[in-house]
Amino acid sequence: MSTRKQFCQSCLAMVLAGLGAPLLFGKKGDEVKKEEGKEKERKIIAACGITCSECPAYIATQKNDDALRAETAKKWSEMFKADIKAADINCDGCTSNSPRLFSYCAVCEIRKCAGEKKVANCAACPEYSCKKLDEFLAQVPEARKVLEELRKGT
């Protein structure tokens, strides 16, 4: 199995590639703003800044979509050179108390640390941005952007 860092990069890459992107095409002006507002409310941000609600594992779980589970398992198996089965693709997101958490995220040190510090995510931590987080964010700059926006309150 490869590292969580690789997992997060790949997960983010897929999110950015649009696997879980909202379908805003064909909408204009106020409608788009409304959709964006709703989307913001629905967003689930992991301790590290990854947007869980755009992660294919999260989407497949919430929609109980076996085709997306199979597709994600295949892609992640290839990316991580690991044997990930469709049945492994079950996740309610980093901040959930649910026992359904993808195995890589279940052992994440950043998630564990945020839990111990009782902060929703690293943006709310007085030690932001610590060495452990910096090392991770150097690999996943999009997650830093998310955390920075949270810190600015945007």
Ligand code: SF4
């Ligand atoms: S916690 Fe779950 S939803 Fe969030 S990045 Fe990890 S696998 Fe995806």
Ligand code: SF4
């Ligand atoms: S110490 Fe670092 S990893 Fe832990 S919650 Fe704070 S910013 Fe996140």
